[in-house]
Amino acid sequence: MERIIFYIISVLMIVFAVMAVTNRNIMRSIIYLLFVLIGIAGIYFMIEFYFLGAVQLTVYAGGIIVLYVNSVMLVEKINTPLPSVVWWRKLLAGSLSIFGIVLTLFAIWSYNFVKIAESQTKDTSINEVGKALLNYGDRGFILPFEVISILLLAAMVGAIVIAKTNKPQENNELK
């Protein structure tokens, strides 16, 4: 049962990933990409890692895709297909993808997987995730957590600086 669902999700993800890259309409590409990301979330839910699945849905499907859709809505008109790609770019992207696939497959096949019993799989509760994120001891993730928060702060400051206008007369009009 689980195996069948896994294969269905995987095939759908691969099909939608290919469609996302090859489609000439940018909004449709974004929606196909959304299906791929939801598929990944589905696999997280299948292995019962609910927290990561929900984060995947919130951050990628609910955040990044919505942002993409929003910006495309601002700049792109309907029924305007993207210009066709130059041949050498197609070639470059294709060869890079094949190189990536070969590398990943080589890594998977050469790694000696050890099958563990069902009882050994660990149920990850959100409390453990939270404690690990704010732990500065062994197996703690406080440093990456803080670095990412500084990165986000920098991004926010940057956005404000870009959005802010320096013209004094416009500021007067706003008042």
Next chain:
Amino acid sequence: MILNIFTDIHNLLLGLMSAKAVHITELVLIGVAYLGIFAVLGLFLVWLERRVAGFFQLRLGPNRVGPSGLFQTIADALKLVSKELTGTVKADKQLYKIAPYFVITTALMAMALIPFSQEIQAFDINIGVFFLISVSSIGVLGIFLAGWSSNNKYSLIGGMRTGIQMISYELSVGMAVVTMVVLAGTLQISEIVELQKSGWFIFTGHIPAIIAFMIFMIAGTAESNRVPFDLVEAESELGAGFHTEYSGMRFAYYFLAEFVNMFIIASIAVVLFFGGWLSPFGITDAIPFAGLFWFTVKVIAVIFIFMWFRWTFPRFRIDQLLTLEWKYLLPINMVNIVLMALMVWLGLTF
């Protein structure tokens, strides 16, 4: 009692087929049951809205079809099913057609987590509340796509307004929920309800909980695109907003989903603040089906408040809407979370 019915069905199915087939059949049955609840709930809430509107405007509202006009919305739905599905020639057909399903699917997924009573909850995971918020954040896409793919300027403006409004107010909903999670210490919905046996969170959390409840109600109204925040489909400015080009059943999907989303928001409010399916002071703990009764009563009371808003406040302008969120609700919310954390830390909660 309810559990007995479920085990009876389970045993009956086990007698008919193998365990694996029973598992799949039960999944299908639960899915169909939830679809049924979805449709009935949507239709009932539309009827309730029209009756409440009548009540506020000193008239009767629908009163001819069935007792108190209860079957009026079913008749309306039948009319919508029989209508032709029209669309524009220049629309992006593919996206235009799948857009309503985003809204419907996410509303259904969120419904699975709602605890109708102690026994009736389809999907009780350890990140319950977080999952609800993450799923509802995808629903926006349905409205976005409808607005864009219709190739109509009113739809597009409606869609853009949705984006701005829902992304902003999602923050407030999320942070109001986080405030209550600080008090509860868990995200699992069944545990949150169990913890309120000693007192509903709106009483045990007192000041920060009441502030969080008020923010949640304001932001929840905005999340479900209802008056006074219905800029998405402001009739006087945009025709019908993002669903101008939709007709027949596709329009009905949006219409039903809007009401079901209101139900979901009301259910989250009931679970987080008013003790879910618990009876007040535990008076009916021994009676079966009481949980379902109390949950329904509380949710309808909260929904009545939403409808009260609708017929009391005039519509906001888009800049007023954003000012309210970013300059008032968000800072209050942040202070409120700190206040709640402080109260939990110092043990000032009841």
